[in-house]
Amino acid sequence: MAIPNRNSSGDDADYYGTLGLGVNATEDQIRQAYRQLARKYHPDIAGERGVDMMKRLNAAYATLSDPSRRREYDLHYGFAPQVSSAPDLVYRPTPSRPRPGSTGQVVRQSRSEAGPLRLYRTIEGLDGPMSALAFAQQGDMLGVATSDGHIELWSLQAHQRVASFRLQSEMAQPGVVRDLRLSPNGRFAMAWGLYHGVQIWNVGTRQTIWKSTINGPSGAIDGVLYDTPAFARMALPAAPLSLAESDPFKWTDTGHFGTDVLTRPLETSAMISPLWSIPLRCEEPHVPGTRGPRIHLRSLSWDGELLFTFATGPGGGAVQQASILRLWSLKSHGRVAATQPQPAGQIVFPARALGYPVAVSALGFIVALHLEDRAMRLYDVRYGKHVDLLTGPLPQETIAALSPDGALLALAPPDGTHIVLWATATGQRIQSWELPSPVATLSFAQPGHQPTLAIARVDGICEVWAAG
Numbered sequence: 001m002a003i004p005n006r007n008s009s010g011d012d013a014d015y016y017g018t019l020g021l022g023v024n025a026t027e028d029q030i031r032q033a034y035r036q037l038a039r040k041y042h043p044d045i046a047g048e049r050g051v052d053m054m055k056r057l058n059a060a061y062a063t064l065s066d067p068s069r070r071r072e073y074d075l076h077y078g079f080a081p082q083v084s085s086a087p088d089l090v091y092r093p094t095p096s097r098p099r100p101g102s103t104g105q106v107v108r109q110s111r112s113e114a115g116p117l118r119l120y121r122t123i124e125g126l127d128g129p130m131s132a133l134a135f136a137q138q139g140d141m142l143g144v145a146t147s148d149g150h151i152e153l154w155s156l157q158a159h160q161r162v163a164s165f166r167l168q169s170e171m172a173q174p175g176v177v178r179d180l181r182l183s184p185n186g187r188f189a190m191a192w193g194l195y196h197g198v199q200i201w202n203v204g205t206r207q208t209i210w211k212s213t214i215n216g217p218s219g220a221i222d223g224v225l226y227d228t229p230a231f232a233r234m235a236l237p238a239a240p241l242s243l244a245e246s247d248p249f250k251w252t253d254t255g256h257f258g259t260d261v262l263t264r265p266l267e268t269s270a271m272i273s274p275l276w277s278i279p280l281r282c283e284e285p286h287v288p289g290t291r292g293p294r295i296h297l298r299s300l301s302w303d304g305e306l307l308f309t310f311a312t313g314p315g316g317g318a319v320q321q322a323s324i325l326r327l328w329s330l331k332s333h334g335r336v337a338a339t340q341p342q343p344a345g346q347i348v349f350p351a352r353a354l355g356y357p358v359a360v361s362a363l364g365f366i367v368a369l370h371l372e373d374r375a376m377r378l379y380d381v382r383y384g385k386h387v388d389l390l391t392g393p394l395p396q397e398t399i400a401a402l403s404p405d406g407a408l409l410a411l412a413p414p415d416g417t418h419i420v421l422w423a424t425a426t427g428q429r430i431q432s433w434e435l436p437s438p439v440a441t442l443s444f445a446q447p448g449h450q451p452t453l454a455i456a457r458v459d460g461i462c463e464v465w466a467a468g
Contacts, residue, residue: 015060115431130456183225258283301364323354366406
């Protein structure tokens, strides 16, 4: 472990102080403190001021939640926890195994009850908490990213790293990586984040082939990549792109009523035509002169042919407040200077009864949302059909992931150390996990694969669980 420099005031390196704890804190106290502070300072809640604090919280938790790293940290800085007779009360070990690669360190493995998924691979070695995951649609490639912009691509079959990148930020504020995408065969990789901008790489050459200062808060942006021909498609707030660099929150708010879908070619030697800058406009219906609905989430299907949006606001007619789900077909509108797409499906639910957590399948038309503090409701937005999973109340910060066909829903409540897997056809819980470190994010494999769930933890460990 690399020990940070500790200045005279002990600011960034005082991990106990960052979490508001004493040196005798137990693992449960550390976990609870991190959970409470992470909710308070999440950039989606605290705005810009939360970005730097979240990086400090993640660094503190990654060290203090790991017994070996915590012991090394304490020895380096001269901390001496006072325990009467049982040091294990402070450094309480969990079952461990040697890390792959013969590093001599250990990975604390998650514990799971019997279920359809089995541990397939464990990826470790990233220096920092993970924030994004992405599977390639073909082959066995998985991409992992840390919040500060370190990205690695792994071959799951060979269990080895095949490429690494750094999402470089040229902005004054510290950035947070939000999402990562791979093209179907893994030829290209794309990542973006708040105050990081967007960057696309050729995986084979490790070269950056496109970079932009477009950035926004969670849910404001989505993107997909195509291999042949080589294109990138992005769904963005319907506002001038110049606002995204100067004030991403204002940009998101200005374009809250609609989505601009931009598609640009990659790896072309010819000058790119200005026509590529003309977006497809998907706009929420609203009365001119009024603010109209506000889009909270934009999600493209894995093939970029569908756009799903989740909004709240006037639902039309006498419905003044509603949860609004819309599906837009982009397939028949080409990529350049097309006419405005029309909704391919929509659901208007009165009184904002639908909300976070929200998960959208890779196919784009199946979505799960929290319903009235009692259930997760799954919709096929094309036809308006739905089923309910009686989960009970769930905090908005719950992490949710939906398999491509909507058959499986994974939920990780904000305490971060527990995951439940639901079978949506039967409405039953079919598997659960207890983790030694909070969940950072979850992701299912793309269509065409056996059910596979990747679990990224804030301690820099990613576990891949697959059927069979």
